[in-house]
Amino acid sequence: xxxxxxxxxxxxxPRFLDELKAFLRIPSVSTDPEHKSDCRRAAAVLAADLxxxxxxxxxLIETAGHPLxxxxxxxxxxxxxxxCYGHYDVQPPDPLDEWLSPPFEPTERNGNLYARGAVDDKxxxxxxxxxxxxxxxxxxxxxxxxxxxxxGEEEVGGEGIAAYVASNPPDLKADFALVSDTExxxxxxxxxxxxxxxxxYTELEVRGxxxxxxxxxxxxxxxxxxxxxxxxxxxxKDEDGHxxxxxxxxxxxxxxxxELAAWRSLPFDEEHYRISEVGSRQLVGEAGYSVLERTWAxxxxxxxxxxxxFIGAGAKTVIPAKALAKVSMRLVPGMTxxxxxxxxxGFVEKIAPAGVDIxxxxxxxxxxxxxxxxxxxxxxxxxxxxxxxxKDTVFIRSGGSxxxxxxxxxxxxxxxxxxxxxxxxxxxxxxxxKFHLRNFELGIESVVRxxxxxxx
Amino acid sequence: xxxxxxxxxxxxxPRFLDELKAFLRIPSVSTDPEHKSDCRRAAAVLAADLxxxxxxxxxLIETAGHPLxxxxxxxxxxxxxxxCYGHYDVQPPDPLDEWLSPPFEPTERNGNLYARGAVDDKxxxxxxxxxxxxxxxxxxxxxxxxxxxxxGEEEVGGEGIAAYVASNPPDLKADFALVSDTExxxxxxxxxxxxxxxxxYTELEVRGxxxxxxxxxxxxxxxxxxxxxxxxxxxxKDEDGHxxxxxxxxxxxxxxxxELAAWRSLPFDEEHYRISEVGSRQLVGEAGYSVLERTWAxxxxxxxxxxxxFIGAGAKTVIPAKALAKVSMRLVPGMTxxxxxxxxxGFVEKIAPAGVDIxxxxxxxxxxxxxxxxxxxxxxxxxxxxxxxxKDTVFIRSGGSxxxxxxxxxxxxxxxxxxxxxxxxxxxxxxxxKFHLRNFELGIESVVRxxxxxxx
Numbered sequence: 001x002x003x004x005x006x007x008x009x010x011x012x013x014p015r016f017l018d019e020l021k022a023f024l025r026i027p028s029v030s031t032d033p034e035h036k037s038d039c040r041r042a043a044a045v046l047a048a049d050l051x052x053x054x055x056x057x058x059x060l061i062e063t064a065g066h067p068l069x070x071x072x073x074x075x076x077x078x079x080x081x082x083x084c085y086g087h088y089d090v091q092p093p094d095p096l097d098e099w100l101s102p103p104f105e106p107t108e109r110n111g112n113l114y115a116r117g118a119v120d121d122k123x124x125x126x127x128x129x130x131x132x133x134x135x136x137x138x139x140x141x142x143x144x145x146x147x148x149x150x151x152g153e154e155e156v157g158g159e160g161i162a163a164y165v166a167s168n169p170p171d172l173k174a175d176f177a178l179v180s181d182t183e184x185x186x187x188x189x190x191x192x193x194x195x196x197x198x199x200x201y202t203e204l205e206v207r208g209x210x211x212x213x214x215x216x217x218x219x220x221x222x223x224x225x226x227x228x229x230x231x232x233x234x235x236x237k238d239e240d241g242h243x244x245x246x247x248x249x250x251x252x253x254x255x256x257x258x259e260l261a262a263w264r265s266l267p268f269d270e271e272h273y274r275i276s277e278v279g280s281r282q283l284v285g286e287a288g289y290s291v292l293e294r295t296w297a298x299x300x301x302x303x304x305x306x307x308x309x310f311i312g313a314g315a316k317t318v319i320p321a322k323a324l325a326k327v328s329m330r331l332v333p334g335m336t337x338x339x340x341x342x343x344x345x346g347f348v349e350k351i352a353p354a355g356v357d358i359x360x361x362x363x364x365x366x367x368x369x370x371x372x373x374x375x376x377x378x379x380x381x382x383x384x385x386x387x388x389x390x391k392d393t394v395f396i397r398s399g400g401s402x403x404x405x406x407x408x409x410x411x412x413x414x415x416x417x418x419x420x421x422x423x424x425x426x427x428x429x430x431x432x433x434k435f436h437l438r439n440f441e442l443g444i445e446s447v448v449r450x451x452x453x454x455x456x
Numbered sequence: 457x458x459x460x461x462x463x464x465x466x467x468x469x470p471r472f473l474d475e476l477k478a479f480l481r482i483p484s485v486s487t488d489p490e491h492k493s494d495c496r497r498a499a500a501v502l503a504a505d506l507x508x509x510x511x512x513x514x515x516l517i518e519t520a521g522h523p524l525x526x527x528x529x530x531x532x533x534x535x536x537x538x539x540c541y542g543h544y545d546v547q548p549p550d551p552l553d554e555w556l557s558p559p560f561e562p563t564e565r566n567g568n569l570y571a572r573g574a575v576d577d578k579x580x581x582x583x584x585x586x587x588x589x590x591x592x593x594x595x596x597x598x599x600x601x602x603x604x605x606x607x608g609e610e611e612v613g614g615e616g617i618a619a620y621v622a623s624n625p626p627d628l629k630a631d632f633a634l635v636s637d638t639e640x641x642x643x644x645x646x647x648x649x650x651x652x653x654x655x656x657y658t659e660l661e662v663r664g665x666x667x668x669x670x671x672x673x674x675x676x677x678x679x680x681x682x683x684x685x686x687x688x689x690x691x692x693k694d695e696d697g698h699x700x701x702x703x704x705x706x707x708x709x710x711x712x713x714x715e716l717a718a719w720r721s722l723p724f725d726e727e728h729y730r731i732s733e734v735g736s737r738q739l740v741g742e743a744g745y746s747v748l749e750r751t752w753a754x755x756x757x758x759x760x761x762x763x764x765x766f767i768g769a770g771a772k773t774v775i776p777a778k779a780l781a782k783v784s785m786r787l788v789p790g791m792t793x794x795x796x797x798x799x800x801x802g803f804v805e806k807i808a809p810a811g812v813d814i815x816x817x818x819x820x821x822x823x824x825x826x827x828x829x830x831x832x833x834x835x836x837x838x839x840x841x842x843x844x845x846x847k848d849t850v851f852i853r854s855g856g857s858x859x860x861x862x863x864x865x866x867x868x869x870x871x872x873x874x875x876x877x878x879x880x881x882x883x884x885x886x887x888x889x890k891f892h893l894r895n896f897e898l899g900i901e902s903v904v905r906x907x908x909x910x911x912x
Contacts, residue, residue, distance in 0.1 A: 197672060201771040210735025215758045216653060216856020218733075219786050220697065220750035223740045226759035226781075227693055234690030237683055239809045241676065277674075279666025284679045284811040294676035302671045303682035304774050309761025310782055315657040315819045317784060317856075318760055325682075326766055328773060330675050353695045355740040363771045400672025400773075 001387060005448045008138040009130065013441060017113070019049070020126045020440070021106040023088075024115040030066055030089035030156045039066040039152045042088045046125070046150060047071070053133035055148060057171070063160025066152030070171065073136070074145045079455050080175035080377075081145035083414060084132075085404060086125035087154035087181065090117035091429045098431035111437055118435035119422040124180040125150060127421065127440060131447030143455030147174055151404075154181070158403055165407045176377040177408045178450070182420030184439070185396050186267045190385035190446070192378060193418035195296060195397030196405060198331035198368035200341050204232070204348060205359045207322040215317040223355035225323035226309055232358075233325060235351050236344075237301050241285040241294075243329075245347045248299065253334035255297045259373070259395065263292045266394060296397035299340075300330045330399065337365035366401050371415045377454060381417050384449035388442050419446065457843060461904045464594040465586065469897055473569070475505070476582040476896070477562040479544075480571040486522055486545035486612045495522040495608045498544045502581070503527070506604060509589035513627070519616025522608030526627065529592070530601045535911050536631040536833075537601035539870060540588075541860060542581035543610035543637065546573035547885045554887035567893050574891035575878040580636040581606060583877065583896060587903035599911030603630055607860075610637070614859055621863045632833040633864045634906070638876030640895070641852050642723045646841035646902070648834060649874035651752065651853030652861060654787035654824035656797050660688070660804060661815045663778040671773040679811035681779035682765055688814075689781060691807050692800075693757050697741040697750075699785075701803045704755065709790035711753045715829070715851065719748045722850060752853035755796075756786045786855065793821035822857050827871045833910060837873050840905035844898050875902065 009016070028042035029035040043060055046069045051058040055071035066089060074081070093103035093116045101107035106115035113123070128148070135142050149172065151161040165172065184191045208223035237243050255263070270291050274283050285294040294300075304327070309320040331340055345360040352358045371378060373395055382393040408414040421443035427433045465472070484498035485491040499516055502525045507514040511527035522545060530537070549559035549572045557563035562571035569579070584604070591598050605628065607617040621628065640647045664679035693699050711719070726747050730739050741750040750756075760783070765776040787796055801816040808814045827834060829851055838849040864870040877899035883889045 199672070199773075201773070208736050213734065214856060215756075215760065215784060216655070216786060216854070218751060219756040219758050219855060220741050220754050221729075221739050221747045222734045223736050223738075224758050226762060227689065227757070230686040230689035230759065231695055233683065233686035239687055273677075278669065278678045280664050280679050280811055281813055282679075282811045283677045284809075285677050291677045295674065298676050300671075300675035301683070302675050302680050302775055303686065303765070304671065304772060305765025305767045305776065306682060306762040306779075307767035309759070311761045311763035311767070315782070315784070316760060317655075317657070319758055320761065323762075326771070328671060328771070330672060353740075355736055355738045357737055398672070399675060400670060 003448060003452060004138040005134040005452070006445050009134040009444045009448060012134070016126070016130045016444065017440070020123060023122050023126060024106040024117055025104055027104045028089050028117070028152065029092050030153050031092060039089055043067045043069050043152055046088050046129070049129055050148060053129065054136040055132070061164060063153070063164065065156070065160050068152070068161055068164060069150040070148065072147045072171065073142050076142055076145045076455065079144040081147060081173065082451065082454065083172060083174040083177040083408070084128050084146060084148045085150065085177055085179045086128055087121045087151045088125060089152040089155050090120070090122065091155050095431060100432055108437065112434040113437055113440070114432055114434045116433055118433050119426045120428045120433065121154065121181045123435040123440055124420060124422070124443065127443035128178070128180055128447055131444045131451065134444065134448055135451060143452045146451070147172065161404060162407055165404070165411050168411050172412055174412065174414055177414045177416040178447070179402065179405060179416045179418045180420050181402065182398070182418045183422030183424060183426065185394050187423055188389065188391070189267070190389040190391055190393045192381055192393050192395055193398050193420070194371045194373060194378065194395045195333065196369040196401050197296070197399050198335065198337060198366045199328055199401060200331065200337045200344070200365040201328040201363040202341070202344070203361045203363060204229070204325045204327050205322060205361070206232070207357045208355060209319065209321050212321050213319040215319045218319055222319050224319050225356055226306070226320065228353045228356045229306065229323045229325055231353050232348055232351060233303060240287055243299065243301050245343050247343050248340065251334040251339070252299070252332055255293070260293070262395060263290065266292065266396070268292060295399035297332055299332050299335060301327065303327050331368045333368050333370040335368060337367060341365070366403065366406050367410070369405055369409060375415055377415065377417050380453035381419055381450050384453045385446055387449050388446045419450065421446070459904060459908060460594040461590040461908070462901050465590040465900045465904060468590070472582070472586045472900065473896070476579060479578050479582060480562045480573055481560055483560045484545050484573070484608065485548050486609050488548060492522070495545055499523050499525050499608055502544050502585070502606060505585055509585065510592040511588070511604060517620060519609070519620065521612070521616045524608070524617055524620060525606040526604065528603040528627065529598050532598055532601045532911065535600040537603060537629065538907065538910065539628060539630040539633040539864070540584050540602060540604045541606065541633055541635045542584055543577045543607045544581060545608040545611050546576070546578065547611050551887060556888055564893065568890040569893055569896070570888055570890045572889055574889050575882045576884045576889065577610065577637045579891035579896055580876060580878070580899065583899035584634070584636055584903055587900045587907065590900065590904055591907060599908045602907070603628065617860060618863055621860070621867050624867050628868055630868065630870055633870045633872040634903070635858065635861060635872045635874045636876050637858065638854070638874045639878030639880060639882065641850050643879055644845065644847070646845040646847055646849045648837055648849050648851055649854050649876070650827045650829060650834065650851045651789065652825040652857050653752070653855050654791065654793060654822045655784055655857060656787065656793045656800070656821040657784040657819040658797070658800070659817045659819060660685070660781045660783050661778060661817070662688070663813045664811060665775065665777050668777050669775040671775045674775055678775050680775050681812055682762070682776065684809045684812045685762065685779045685781055687809050688804055688807060689759060696743055699755065699757050701799050703799050704796065707790040707795070708755070708788055711749070716749070718851060719746070722748065722852070724748060751855035753788055755788050755791060757783065759783050787824045789824050789826040791824060793823060797821065822859060822862050823866065825861055825865060831871055833871065833873050836909035837875055837906050840909045841902055843905050844902045875906065877902070
């Protein structure tokens with residue numbers, strides 16, 4: 001299907017790329033106070049471009065940290081409204097000596113554009129903005145109503161946007177969100193992420209003696225919180241990866257047979273994944289579930305660290321007074337943080353060995369998220385992606401969470417279309433981050449056609 | 457039985473006490489480089505006194521750290537030779553604001569002498585030296601041959617004396633050692649410590665992925681070394697304190713029925729111990745064994761800390777690449793570090809969960825030690841103690857180790873008579889350390905009579 005906006009995008013692509021390079025040259029490292037003004041400069045450049053292409057009400061929204069960038073175009077009467085999201089901040093470039101070209105001097109090489117932020121997320125932000133420009137320039141309007149909300153703190157926790165979204169301001173009223181901060185499952189394979197795991201992150205504290213004791217003098221009579229903690233943890237998950245908390249699996253809504261069949265057809269090589277991504281002797285997990293099911297659609301329990309005892313070099317013969325395990329669980333659709341935490345806490349309290357006191361604390365939590373594949377905006381996205389990429393969309397999930405997606409859902413009631421154009425080997429958060437140049441082009445076209453489809 | 461040396465000691469006691477106070481005023485804190493010259497000064501004062509009372513070959517023996525002090529008197533032909541041991545260094549006095557009188561200004565109060573080092577170990581060193589003085593001054597000779605070897609690094613690991621003893625120099629040739637660095641089981645109760653537990657201190661490393669991984673992305677498929685470690689640790693010791701390593705208990709030589717009967721008659725209040733010393737909800741350990749048996753005559757397994765993961769505040773969603781447990785076992789007579797370590801290592805390797813690599817390392821070890829109650833020097837000591845204290849000696853053990861006792865045994869073949877005069881509430885290593893004044897007096901008399909008995 002022809003599209004004058006796509007034609008415009010193709011004709012103007014060299015300029016779009018030049019503009020992206022200029023955007024990437026701004027070292028908007030959000031975690032580094034020395035780059036505070038660079039973050040603001042990146043926000044200003046983005047805002048200026050939004051205004052230049054024809055968005056209205058463009059402004060910076062101040063937060064406790066780096067500002068949000070807002071703009072809108074709301075003249076598509078009777079059409080839905082999309083909230084376009086991305087982030088202009090980037091990870092630190094360290095370690096610098098591993099970059100083949102300077103991180104803030106965007107360099108084309110092997111069909112890729114190398115720079116910090118190339119794919120995460122400035123390149124994807126620019127793809128959204130240039131799609132809007134193409135539509136406005138080629139047709140004088142947008143096919144649907146558009147609000148743009150970009151943040152500058154995604155890499156440092158996103159507190160500013162979270163607070164703003166939680167306040168549910170009138171200018172975020174929309175029908176769905178377009179989140180461009182994900183990747184294709186494989187090169188050339190149009191991909192939508194439709195599910196995210198939720199989580200509870202907890203601390204499990206075990207206290208024994210009132211003070212640290214000498215293990216020679218008291219060993220055998222004084223409770224050892226580390227041993228008790230190990231005994232508790234070993235009863236939470238067996239060696240087959242099965243979680244032993246009563247009721248833990250009760251409410252899970254499993255993926256549909258169609259979704260599972262689709263996952264099985266994805267180009268995924270478990271042995272390659274084991275060797276190149278994990279690098280362990282073997283993969284672990286629940287029998288009867290594929291790796292993709294285990295990481296996307298099954299809950300897990302992980303221990304992240306056990307502070308509290310002697311962690312120096314050599315030997316110290318101490319029975320520590322307390323031990324603390326950082327324990328998190330990933331939740332899948334059907335599960336809720338509150339119920340899972342209550343089950344976990346109750347079980348731990350029940351199995352706590354004699355002699356110790358325990359305390360279970362919830363540090364933070366997030367709901368799992370699942371966008372039905374038959375959602376009309378997901379359907380519109382698949383039609384658009386097929387037009388651009390010539391292939392059927394694959395629906396994947398992510399084992400992690402994207403907090404803003406949960407925030408959009410919880411506070412604004414918006415389903416998110418997670419349409420991203422990165423590749424699995426794009427070196428996010430690592431040296432030599434890149435954006436495949438062809439994906440930048442097709443990303444712009446994908447957003448153009450998605451908004452056109454959403455407006456039909 | 458009358459003893460002119462005891463008479464001398466009683467007559468000269470005020471001076472002995474003044475000398476001890478002067479000795480205590482030297483802040484010989486071995487761990488603090490700022491007190492290096494004070495340590496040397498304490499060594500020099502001690503050496504000068506050994507020479508003044510009539511010992512020969514008195515000298516400082518240099519080490520990599522603080523010097524040893526040596527002196528001898530070897531003119532009791534046909535009589536055995538004792539090696540007298542103590543240490544002139546002290547713990548730091550912190551926290552200073554909890555002292556009721558300054559730590560290096562010895563103060564008499566409530567029948568006690570308060571000062572850092574009062575009981576650990578300068579007061580006990582001085583008791584030995586003043587006993588030698590009393591014997592030499594009252595009789596012109598010593599009842600047995602005597603070598604004195606005092607160290608200045610006991611509170612920092614005792615490396616200097618360990619190296620010196622390991623070289624087995626001719627001037628340490630003796631028949632037994634007198635170690636005065638222990639305490640009475642209860643006030644007024646003459647006590648000899650005749651057993652020490654040995655130990656192996658190990659590191660158990662568990663490695664999963666080649667690098668830290670995001671627990672959202674990889675949770676459910678990547679091995680979690682902390683979970684695996686907990687599973688291993690939980691299989692080493694059950695909730696009743698029973699160690700599950702095959703063969704672990706096989707070689708134990710249990711205490712004799714007489715020794716057990718004697719322990720049962722000791723004034724020991726388990727509930728008081730739980731509340732005032734341990735301060736835990738309840739005591740733990742193997743069913744069927746008293747607390748004294750558990751801590752003196754039963755092996756244990758303790759975990760001291762688990763470095764390797766996320767130990768900061770808050771939440772980090774990481775699956776650490778590795779986890780490391782500091783695990784030690786206390787050994788009792790019959791057990792050997794080599795065999796126990798081999799059993800432990802073999803068992804851990806056998807039960808290691810799938811997906812992880814493990815490595816078990818021995819950091820250090822020490823043999824258990826048991827001096828037979830019918831050893832002639834122990835027997836001599838009991839006769840001497842009865843003479844002085846008017847009571848039968850109680851034989852106790854210690855759950856910890858005194859490395860020098862193992863070194864004397866291993867390198868010099870010497871049994872140690874661990875005859876000390878501290879009290880359980882003497883605040884070793886804590887503010888308001890004290891030495892009961894009466895115990896200083898009776899300690900001198902005990903050493904006098906012990907050497908007399910040993911020479912009969």
